[in-house]
Amino acid sequence: MSDVIAQLAAIVGEHNVILGEEQTPFLTDWLGKYRGRALAVVRPGSVDEVSAVMALCAEWNVPVVPQGGNTSLSGGATPDRTGEAVLLSLARMNRVRAVDPVGNTITVDAGVVLANVHTAASTADRFFPLSLGAEGSCTIGGNLAANAGGVAVLRYGTMRELTLGLEVVLSDGRVWDGLTALRKDNTGYALRDLFIGSEGTLGVITGAVLKLFPVPRARATAFVAVQDVNAALALLSIVRARGGDRLTAFEFMTGDTIALILKHVSGTRLPLETLPPAAVLMELSDTDDEVALIGRLEEVLASTIESGLVLDGALAQDGTQSKAFWRIREGVSEALVREGMAAKHDVSVPTAALGAFVALADAGVKAALPGVRPIVFGHLGDGNLHYNLLPPVGLDQGRWTAEMPALTRLGPVVT
C-alpha cells in the first residue's frame, strides 16, 4: 500500500497526501455520529490531478470517498472503518472559473464553498439562490452530489434546477465534459442529471456551470404561529396564490423544535408572546419595491389572523429583525447536536399527505418508545420534512442507539 501512497504523492504533491492523526477532521462527520478510517486523505488541486488519482485507485482497486466541506449529516462523506479507502478532498479546488452576467451563469470548481458563490454572484450584481445552514462550509460539489434543496427551493428548485452543466471525473479517470452553459440543451440523453444526486457513486464532480438570477432587493419576512402542519399547508396555499413567485421560503417548525432552539442557540428570541404549537417562517422577495411587498405580506397576515388560521404573527420591521427570525430556523442543527444524538430522517411526502404523515409517525414512534421527542421542521412547500427523534429524557445512550433503527423503520407510507 505504501506504493499507492507514493504514487498518490507523485500526483498531488507530498504535502497534499495526509496520513496519521492529521486525518481526523476528514474522517468524522459533522454530527460526530460517523467515524471512519482512510488509507490516505488526498487533496488534488486540479481536474487532471483528480483524473490521475481516480485512474490510480481504479488500477489498485482502492475505494474512493469524495468529500467537499464535510458538512454531511448522514455520513455520506465519511469512509468506512476498514481504512482501505482514499478520502478524496476537493477542498483545494476552490476557484470561481468565470462569471457571465449576460448569460446569467457562474462556472466554479466543485470545491468552492457555497457562500463564496453567493459573493461572486453578488459582485456581478447577480444572485445564486441555494441557501442552507452550512453555506459557510459546504461546497458546490457536495450540494450537487446530494441534490441539495435549502430554504429557497420553493421558488428556485433544488441544485438540479440550478445547474446547467457539469464536469465529472469517472471512476477510471476519464473526464466527462458536460460543462455546457446552454439554457436548453436537448442534445443526447440528460446524463448530467444522473450525476446530480448520485452522492458521488457515479463519478467525482469537479466543476459546474450554475444559473444566476436577478438580485432580490426587497424582502418581507414573517414568523407566524399555527396549530399544525395542516394549518400551515392551508396558509401556504393562500400565500402562494397571493404572492406567486415572490414566496421564496416557507419553513415549518413544531413548538418542540422552537423550544429546543431557544434553549441551545445563543441570541435566539421568540418573536411571539407564547410558544406556539407550531410556526412558519415565511419570506417574500422581489426585485424592488419593499414597501409594497411588506404591505402585501401584512394584508395576508391580517386576513389569516382574522379567519383564525394564523394564531399570532410577527412581521420583521427591518433587516435585523428578519435576520433574527432566520437565526431561529438556522439554529436547528446546532440545537439538535447540543441536545444529544437524534435519529434523523429527511422525508419527502406528497404535499397533501404531510399532515397524515406527521400524525401517523408521531403516533407510531410514541407508542413504540414512550417519551421519545419528535423534532419536526422543514421546507413545507416542497413536501420535504426533517422528521428527527430525540431520546426520552434520561434514556441511556446505549439503549437509544439500539432503539433507533426500529423507530426509523416505523416510518409510515403515505401516498
Add this chain to the structure above:
Amino acid sequence: MSDVIAQLAAIVGEHNVILGEEQTPFLTDWLGKYRGRALAVVRPGSVDEVSAVMALCAEWNVPVVPQGGNTSLSGGATPDRTGEAVLLSLARMNRVRAVDPVGNTITVDAGVVLANVHTAASTADRFFPLSLGAEGSCTIGGNLAANAGGVAVLRYGTMRELTLGLEVVLSDGRVWDGLTALRKDNTGYALRDLFIGSEGTLGVITGAVLKLFPVPRARATAFVAVQDVNAALALLSIVRARGGDRLTAFEFMTGDTIALILKHVSGTRLPLETLPPAAVLMELSDTDDEVALIGRLEEVLASTIESGLVLDGALAQDGTQSKAFWRIREGVSEALVREGMAAKHDVSVPTAALGAFVALADAGVKAALPGVRPIVFGHLGDGNLHYNLLPPVGLDQGRWTAEMPALTRLGPVVT
C-alpha cells in the same frame, strides 16, 4: 406479418389497428416534409395495452415509432419508408387522471392535448405554464419526449423542470413506475430525466405528474423594435433586473420574419409605424395588480427608448391587443409553411454568444448561396434560436433540397 397484426388487434381491438389509406395522416409530419410507411397504426387505450403492444413488438422484432399529436417539425414521429414499423399513437390515452390543488400537481395520460392540461389546471384555479404554437394539438407525451420549451421557459423552464414523475413502458413491455408527486425526490438515480428529451428512444411515456403554479392574473405585453440580437440581449438584461420573475416571455424576431408573418397570416398587423430591423415581444406577468405591472413595463420602455436601445414600441392596452401581439409570434410556423420549405435549425448557444452566432451564420449561408433568406426568431432568454433558411426567390425545389444539407453543416461553433 398478418400474425402480428392479428395479435395487435387482439390487444387493442380491431378498430384501433389502422391499415391502408386511413394511415396517411399518421405517416406525414406536420410540415409535410417527411413521409413514411407503417405495418400498422396502433391506438392503445391504456398502459396495459401499451405494455402488451411493446412486448409483442419486441418478440417479433418489430420497430415501434411512438406518436402523440403528430406536430413534430423534425420528423421525430414519422416512421421510415420501409413499412416495417408499428406507429404507436397515444392519442386515445387522453385522460386527466388527477388534479391536486394542495400539492400543486396534475397527473395525466401522455396523450392529453396540452391545451386540455391548461383547461384542467384552470378549473382548479391553477396554472400550467408550458405554452407553444401547437398547444391545441400537441400532447404531453410529445412535449416530454422533446423536452419542449415554449414561450414561458424563461420563467418556468422546459418540460424537465415542469415534471415531477413519469410512467414509462420500456421496449420489452415492462412498466417503469416513476409516477411520483414528490417535489424533492433524492431516492436513487434520476432515471426520469433520461426519458425526458429522449425522443421515445428509451421507452414510451404513458403518464406524467406535472407541476402547477398560481394563476398569473395580471399581464403586461409590449412589442418593441430593436436593432439586432445584441440590442435585444441588452434590453433583456434591463428588463430582467427590473422585472425579475415577472418576465415570462422575451421573444425575438428579425424584421424579415415579421414581414413573412404579416404576408401570410391573416389578421396580423404590425403594431409599429414601420417594419423594424428586429423586434421583441415581451410579457411580464404577476399574480395580481395589473396596473402596477403595466406601469413597470411602461417605465422600462420609456427609459430604453430614451437611451436609444429601443427604437419604437407598443404597449398592449388590453387583452385583445396583447392577443394581437402574440398572434404575430405564434403565426411564424404557419408563415414558414406557406412560403415554402425551410431548412430548420433549433439552435442553443450560450446567451452571450447569440449575437456572434447570428452574424457568423448569416455571413456563412449568404456567401454559400446568395439570396438565401434567414428567418430568425426564438426564446432569447434561453439562448434558444430558431435559425431557419428559406430558398432564394425563384430557386427551384430540387436545387434547394440539394443545397439544404450543406447549408445546415455551415452552422458555426460559438462558445
